[in-house]
Amino acid sequence: MSREATFAPQLGLSPQLGLSFEEPRTTRRIWPVRELVGQVRELIEQEYGDVWVEGEISNYRPAPSGHIYFTLKDAEAQLPVVLFRRQAMLLRFRPEDGLHVLARGRVSVYEQRGQMQLVAETMEPVGAGSLQLAFEQLKARLKAEGLFDAERKRPLPAFPRTVGIVTSPTGAVIRDFLNIVARRHSGLSVLVCPVSVQGDSAPGEIEAALAELNNSGLVDVIVVARGGGSLEDLAAFNSERVARAIAASRLPVVSAIGHETDFTIADFVADLRAPTPSAAAELITEAQHKIAEHLAMQEQRLARAARFQLLQARQRLTRLPVSRAEGRVNTLLHRLAQRLDDFSLRMEAAVSSELRQHQREVTELAAAVLRHDPRQQLGRARERLTVCRTQLDRTLERRTHESAARLSALDARLHSLSPLAVLERGYALVIDAAGVVVRTTNQIAAGDQVTTRLCDGVFISRVESAATTNATQTKK
Numbered sequence: 001m002s003r004e005a006t007f008a009p010q011l012g013l014s015p016q017l018g019l020s021f022e023e024p025r026t027t028r029r030i031w032p033v034r035e036l037v038g039q040v041r042e043l044i045e046q047e048y049g050d051v052w053v054e055g056e057i058s059n060y061r062p063a064p065s066g067h068i069y070f071t072l073k074d075a076e077a078q079l080p081v082v083l084f085r086r087q088a089m090l091l092r093f094r095p096e097d098g099l100h101v102l103a104r105g106r107v108s109v110y111e112q113r114g115q116m117q118l119v120a121e122t123m124e125p126v127g128a129g130s131l132q133l134a135f136e137q138l139k140a141r142l143k144a145e146g147l148f149d150a151e152r153k154r155p156l157p158a159f160p161r162t163v164g165i166v167t168s169p170t171g172a173v174i175r176d177f178l179n180i181v182a183r184r185h186s187g188l189s190v191l192v193c194p195v196s197v198q199g200d201s202a203p204g205e206i207e208a209a210l211a212e213l214n215n216s217g218l219v220d221v222i223v224v225a226r227g228g229g230s231l232e233d234l235a236a237f238n239s240e241r242v243a244r245a246i247a248a249s250r251l252p253v254v255s256a257i258g259h260e261t262d263f264t265i266a267d268f269v270a271d272l273r274a275p276t277p278s279a280a281a282e283l284i285t286e287a288q289h290k291i292a293e294h295l296a297m298q299e300q301r302l303a304r305a306a307r308f309q310l311l312q313a314r315q316r317l318t319r320l321p322v323s324r325a326e327g328r329v330n331t332l333l334h335r336l337a338q339r340l341d342d343f344s345l346r347m348e349a350a351v352s353s354e355l356r357q358h359q360r361e362v363t364e365l366a367a368a369v370l371r372h373d374p375r376q377q378l379g380r381a382r383e384r385l386t387v388c389r390t391q392l393d394r395t396l397e398r399r400t401h402e403s404a405a406r407l408s409a410l411d412a413r414l415h416s417l418s419p420l421a422v423l424e425r426g427y428a429l430v431i432d433a434a435g436v437v438v439r440t441t442n443q444i445a446a447g448d449q450v451t452t453r454l455c456d457g458v459f460i461s462r463v464e465s466a467a468t469t470n471a472t473q474t475k476k
Contacts, residue, residue: 034111041109044116048107053079053118054126057099070095072103072118080117081105087121092235093134100126135238138265142240147247148268154252156272156284157220162189163284164219164251166209169194173225173256173277180281188285191219197226202236207245214250221252221284224266225277228259237264246270256280423455 055072062068066085071078081103083091095101105120142148163181167173169192181188193213195205206224213222224246226237236242237257246253246269255270256277267273274280415421423429430438431451438444448463 033114037109037111037114041111044107044109050104051107051118052102052104053081054102055079055100057095057101058097060095060097068095070097072101080110080115081120082117083120083123091123093125094137095123096137102126135265138238138240138243139268142243142265142269147243152247154271156252156254160188160220160284162191162219163221163223164191164193164213164216165223165225166193166195166206166213167223167225167277168197171197171227173227176278177223177225177281180278181285184282185285191216196236198229198233198236203239203241206236206242210245210249210253219251221254222249223254223256223274223277223280223284224270225256225280226258227277234258234264237266239265242266243269254280254283420455423453429453 053072055074055078058071058073058078060068060070066088068083068088070081070083072081073079083095101123102125103118103120103123105118105122108117108119109115110117146152165174165177167177174192178190181190191213193209195209196202197206210222210224213219224237224242226234234257237255243265246255246266252271253269254272254274255264255267256274256279257264257266259276272283274283419429429452431453432438432444433449436443438450444450444463446463446465449460450463451458451460
């Protein structure tokens with residue numbers, strides 16, 4: 001048996017085929033780059049469709065489109081990350097280089113670069129919560145801009161007439177605020193601007209309410225109030241929109257948010273922070289309340305002094321005899337009656353003098369009115385108008401007669417110079433065919449056609465002889 005036949009069964013070949021032993025050849029597959037990268041991307045996305053990755057942010061690059069690009073790295077590796085605009089808008093903090101975060105998303109491949117990247121869906125800082133980190137970041141940024149400076153804080157008006165409060169219309173905050181204002185300063189008006197105090201729409205509503213109160217011209221001071229709650233509940237008052245709206249307010253703003261231990265960004269930007277909404281009502285009415293307390297104290301002192309004086313008078317009266325006391329009382333009454341009569345006479349004299357003065361003024365005014373009576377001026381104007389109208393009529397009549405006489409004279413002269421007047425005396429006017437007046441017989445010859453004009457019409461004739469008297473052949 002040949003060597004070829006010996007190894008044929010071992011290779012699974014039949015000796016009858018007459019095939020010689022050779023190495024099997026493999027088929028080579030050629031991948032287009034796009035197809036290979038696309039298949040690798042699909043495999044990676046299927047295997048790592050939802051992963052959490054922890055690392056430090058570096059090379060942070062926000063794009064004008066709103067997308068965020070950065071790199072997550074640790075001591076030995078790094079991973080590009082993209083956070084698209086829709087997901088970036090939901091972040092409660094601002095990413096920055098050096099921040100240690102935990103990102104959740106899917107691993108994919110950016111085909112144009114053949115680069116593996118993490119398409120993040122959400123992200124949170126490691127250690128401090130996202131809300132607390134966002135609070136600290138915004139606080140530091142606004143403080144650097146000077147929005148917390150004491151120099152820009154404005155004092156509250158001492159005696160406001162109307163206060164505008166931006167809060168929820170259904171909570172206990174507004175009831176407590178109104179109760180305290182009614183108790184301490186009943187003359188203070190309160191204008192409630194209802195808003196949502198938590199939720200995604202709350203910052204926009206608060207911003208609009210502040211702008212509306214500033215533009216209304218109805219209030220003297222604004223209070224932004226809310227009850228207590230967690231950091232998530234107070235998130236609207238830690239937003240940049242509300243902070244900048246408070247800073248842009250032309251009216252003083254009092255921040256009364258949460259409990260005494262709660263601090264928000266609005267507290268730092270506002271002109272005055274009140275520990276609670278009830279404390280805000282007390283601060284606004286403090287000056288009026290102090291005046292009321294001072295008046296009440298003075299009233300009490302006056303009442304005590306009056307009671308003391310009355311007690312002393314009673315004691316002096318009890319020490320005097322009855323007859324003497326009655327005489328002193330009568331003397332006092334008579335003196336008062338005499339003073340009353342004196343005052344009455346002086347008042348009557350003053351009233352009479354004042355009345356006479358007013359009568360003189362009225363008389364002078366009446367005379368001035370008569371002097372300037374428009375009816376008299378109107379009568380004089382009518383007389384002048386009548387005289388002027390008569391003079392005008394006479395002038396027009398005279399001018400008309402003079403013009404008519406001149407016109408008649410000119411008409412007579414014109415008629416005497418008219419050629420028609422000459423024709424009326426028996427003369428005729430002869431005109432040749434060229435339209436030239438025939439003055440002598442030398443201007444015409446036999447056979448010429450001429451036109452003869454008389455006073456009552458014309459006729460055309462033909463010349464037979466120019467040397468003798470014309471014999472004409474008329475033609476109408």
